Amino acid sequence: MRQEHRRQLALVLILLIALSGCDTSRHSSRSSLSDNGRFMALWNTYTHCLRSEDLEAMRTDTHRLIRAVHRIDSAENPTPLERSEPIPLGPTIRLSVDPAVMAAACALRAGQAAQEMGRLSIAREMFHTIVLHFSQPGYRYYTDRARLGLEHVDAISRAASLSRFTI
Numbered sequence: 001m002r003q004e005h006r007r008q009l010a011l012v013l014i015l016l017i018a019l020s021g022c023d024t025s026r027h028s029s030r031s032s033l034s035d036n037g038r039f040m041a042l043w044n045t046y047t048h049c050l051r052s053e054d055l056e057a058m059r060t061d062t063h064r065l066i067r068a069v070h071r072i073d074s075a076e077n078p079t080p081l082e083r084s085e086p087i088p089l090g091p092t093i094r095l096s097v098d099p100a101v102m103a104a105a106c107a108l109r110a111g112q113a114a115q116e117m118g119r120l121s122i123a124r125e126m127f128h129t130i131v132l133h134f135s136q137p138g139y140r141y142y143t144d145r146a147r148l149g150l151e152h153v154d155a156i157s158r159a160a161s162l163s164r165f166t167i
Contacts, residue, residue: 042068042099049106055122058110062126065103066133072099104134104142111149123153 042065049061111126130139130146 038068039097042102043097046102046106050109053113055110055114055117055119058106058113059122059126062103062107062110062129065099065106066129069100069103069133100134100139101142104130104139108142108145108149111146115149115153120153120157123149127153 045061045064045068049058049065052058052061107126107130111123111130114120114123114126127146127149130142131150134142
């Protein structure tokens with residue numbers, strides 16, 4: 001009798017383990033579907049920013065991407081990675097997508113477009129956004145470009161104010 005109890009108990013435990021494993025996998029697939037949907041929404045915002053000619057739409061896309069990066073960062077509470085390898089000077093080839101890079105690239109595109117359109121205050125805002133939010137070494141390409149953009153915008157502004165005084 002005692003051995004029969006052990007067999008029944010073992011059978012019940014095996015069933016419980018199997019059922020809990022199945023339930024966990026269902027939750028995991030739901031979570032990955034949700035994550036995939038969120039990623040696709042970010043990707044769509046990013047591609048819209050890169051393809052857009054509408055400066056206000058690019059600004060809106062930039063702010064959406066930055067808010068998403070902040071939500072992701074606060075949810076994961078990341079610690080900065082310590083690197084022993086040299087920091088790349090240009091955009092790097094990635095096998096996965098970094099939402100922060102998408103946000104920085106979108107802001108850079110918006111800043112450069114604003115500068116080309118002569119909308120210097122918006123250009124300054126977008127370049128300053130990159131310097132402010134993406135100062136980590138891994139985003140050096142974008143911060144370097146943003147700093148150059150700020151220098152160029154400041155030079156144009158100085159030249160414009162000097163021309164007002166000389167006329």
